[in-house]
Amino acid sequence: MTENNTTTRNPEKPTSVSVKDNKERYTGALGPMRRWIDEHPNIWEFILFNVLSNISTATRFIVAWIGTAVFVSAMGMTQPFSFLIFNYTAPNSNGLGGFLTFLFAEVLAQVVNFIVQMKWVFKSDSSFKDAAWKYAILAIIVVVVNLVLPGYVTDMCVRWGMNVGLASTVATIVNTLLAVVVSYPLLKFWIMPKKSDK
Incomplete structure (x- = not known):
């Protein structure tokens, strides 16, 4: 239990990575296009x-x-x-x-x-x-x-x-x-x- 808590709070794994992963999973096949729209x-x-x-x-x-x-x-x-x-x-x-x-x-x-x-x-x-x-x-x-x-x-x-x-x-x-x-x-x-x- 303690090990899981330590893993989720590990400062070397920023939460933005998981947010990005969730965003890509959410947009599915439109991921690259969505990124292009956000960038341009x-x-x-x-x-x-x-x-x-x-x-x-x-x-x-x-x-x-x-x-x-x-x-x-x-x-x-x-x-x-x-x-x-x-x-x-x-x-x-x-x-x-x-x-x-x-x-x-x-x-x-x-x-x-x-x-x-x-x-x-x-x-x-x-x-x-x-x-x-x-x-x-x-x-x-x-x-x-x-x-x-x-x-x-x-x-x-x-x-x-x-x-x-x-x-x-x-x-x-x-x-x-x-x-x-x-x-x-x-x-x-x-x-x-x-x-x-x-």
């Missing part, structure tokens, strides 16, 4: 950001396809549209229908993205209220830029010989790439920081 949290966060951003990207594509089908093809809302910096007057920009398509696609994508990024990627401890107004500023910037570009991109793609549906898809890809480049640093360091990142 920022890289893993960026991977998660890009992978889970596909939820909002899917939203953007689906709404863009539905919007093109409804506003452009079915309703024929292709009359030239121009308002402030928004210019959908080029012959192949889809006019008002193109503007409405990208407006709805961007707004819904940004709502989905806010929830996904705050809860699943950054796991932010910022208050919802504090993050929401900052995200609204980012979303307005992203939406404005993404509403300005598609008219030009769509027109350019159609002039290159693409049909309207494919041209809208290319414009959506451009919007998505731009949103990633602008959004990640602002989300991580300003909108949804963890207390340890502040």
Whole structure:
């Protein structure tokens, strides 16, 4: 009995070894991956950001396809549209229908993205209220830029010989790439920081 007590309290056998062994047994086959994630949290966060951003990207594509089908093809809302910096007057920009398509696609994508990024990627401890107004500023910037570009991109793609549906898809890809480049640093360091990142 005494020998067992001495063995468990032996200072040459730190408890961290047994904790590590238990951790590896607990994670099983995912042990190496779990260690890699723990050793590279920022890289893993960026991977998660890009992978889970596909939820909002899917939203953007689906709404863009539905919007093109409804506003452009079915309703024929292709009359030239121009308002402030928004210019959908080029012959192949889809006019008002193109503007409405990208407006709805961007707004819904940004709502989905806010929830996904705050809860699943950054796991932010910022208050919802504090993050929401900052995200609204980012979303307005992203939406404005993404509403300005598609008219030009769509027109350019159609002039290159693409049909309207494919041209809208290319414009959506451009919007998505731009949103990633602008959004990640602002989300991580300003909108949804963890207390340890502040």
